Amino acid sequence: MDIDGTICVGNRLIPGADRFLNGLSEYGGDYVFITNNTTMSVADYRKKFAKLGIPTTSGNFLTASVATAHYLK
Incomplete structure (x- = not known):
């Protein structure tokens, strides 16, 4: 998922995003x-x-920098 505009806007969580992510985890x-x-x-x-x-692990994120590092490797 994209972050900005999908889960949060700046430092504000979009209403219902936490319920959506928790629901995914619960199932x-x-x-x-x-x-x-x-x-x-x-x-x-x-x-x-x-x-x-929102609890996360490093594995929950794929940034452009990480993708570039994987590509170069």
């Missing part, structure tokens, strides 16, 4: 956030989502 689903924003690392996103009340 055994998983999710990956994909972003082309190169100004934030995965660690930065994890901190941001923690402040929004």
